[in-house]
Amino acid sequence: MIKVQDIVYVAHRAPDLDKHAQFLTDFGMVETARTADRLYMRGAGTYPFIHVTEKGEPGFAGVGMLAGSAAELDEASRLPGASAIEAIEGPGGGQRVRLTAPDGYRVDLVHGMTLVDPLPLRAPLPVNFALQKQRIKSFQRPDHEPARVVRLGHCVLKFNDGDAGARWFQETLGMLVTDRLHVPGDQASTLGNFLRCNRGDRPADHHTIFALHTPGDINVHHASFEVQDPDAVHIGHEWLKEKGYKPAWGVGRHLLGSQVFDYWRSPWGYMFEHYADGDLLTADMPAGDYPATDENLAQWGPVLAPRFFESVVVD
Numbered sequence: 001m002i003k004v005q006d007i008v009y010v011a012h013r014a015p016d017l018d019k020h021a022q023f024l025t026d027f028g029m030v031e032t033a034r035t036a037d038r039l040y041m042r043g044a045g046t047y048p049f050i051h052v053t054e055k056g057e058p059g060f061a062g063v064g065m066l067a068g069s070a071a072e073l074d075e076a077s078r079l080p081g082a083s084a085i086e087a088i089e090g091p092g093g094g095q096r097v098r099l100t101a102p103d104g105y106r107v108d109l110v111h112g113m114t115l116v117d118p119l120p121l122r123a124p125l126p127v128n129f130a131l132q133k134q135r136i137k138s139f140q141r142p143d144h145e146p147a148r149v150v151r152l153g154h155c156v157l158k159f160n161d162g163d164a165g166a167r168w169f170q171e172t173l174g175m176l177v178t179d180r181l182h183v184p185g186d187q188a189s190t191l192g193n194f195l196r197c198n199r200g201d202r203p204a205d206h207h208t209i210f211a212l213h214t215p216g217d218i219n220v221h222h223a224s225f226e227v228q229d230p231d232a233v234h235i236g237h238e239w240l241k242e243k244g245y246k247p248a249w250g251v252g253r254h255l256l257g258s259q260v261f262d263y264w265r266s267p268w269g270y271m272f273e274h275y276a277d278g279d280l281l282t283a284d285m286p287a288g289d290y291p292a293t294d295e296n297l298a299q300w301g302p303v304l305a306p307r308f309f310e311s312v313v314v315d
Contacts, residue, residue: 003174011061048092062106147236162213219311252301
């Protein structure tokens with residue numbers, strides 16, 4: 001059985017690679033390769049790229065997820081509608097099989113990419129708690145810089161049928177439901193499912209895919225990237241604000257997943273999130289079920305932005 005182990009990259013389309021490269025650089029990524037029609041950006045982690053920009057009309061192109069083995073990649077190639085095993089043309093090489101999730105989403109199952117050395121990253125800032133002091137004769141003076149992105153953490157996709165979307169990731173890629181959101185007062189009506197990788201006893205992020213039920217509004221909602229710590233989230237917020245980009249919501253802390261979050265819009269209106277301090281769960285954690293109330297979206301932070309749930313906002 002296929003059990004994806006991680007999310008590797010996300011791909012968007014944009015008409016101007018230079019402009020998108022500048023946004024992604026200010027967001028905290030590093031350009032690693034470019035062709036006439038593709039831009040590859042990496043984080044400070046070991047994947048050779050975590051974002052691809054394909055030149056074209058603005059849009060969402062797809063998501064890449066890590067197969068557990070070469071045997072799983074071969075198994076995927078025999079699924080209905082799957083591509084043959086193909087060479088990955090980007091940095092790091094490797095192989096992929098292209099699958100199509102409900103509502104036409106492209107999901108690349110990848111294996112065999114050559115990992116790269118991590119980039120320099122400041123150490124996490126030690127915190128002096130009221131009753132536990134960790135920092136003696138040292139100062140908190142992090143640089144004013146972009147929030148250094150380490151890795152891609154998750155992607156939120158909108159489906160005509162959120163349950164059908166979640167089932168596809170469970171049945172095809174072996175993912176587990178972490179938490180379900182339902183309509184307040186109507187537990188039978190799903191609004192979304194948070195799905196994590198099944199890594200057995202090894203911890204996995206609270207969610208790697210969130211399948212959102214939004215009939216008639218099919219698009220990516222956002223892609224989320226992990227940074228070093230909550231200070232990096234706040235410092236990145238100030239950096240992006242100074243550069244004139246459009247904030248979407250944040251800084252705050254989610255309830256489901258616990259991340260300290262901050263959302264921004266790309267030049268073509270697509271949403272990108274910085275996060276830090278997210279929950280990690282093993283496979284034996286039972287699923288939760290919550291009403292989709294404001295209280296269950298954030299523990300603290302600014303009032304939810306009115307246009308937050310719109311996939312693309314270009315003013």
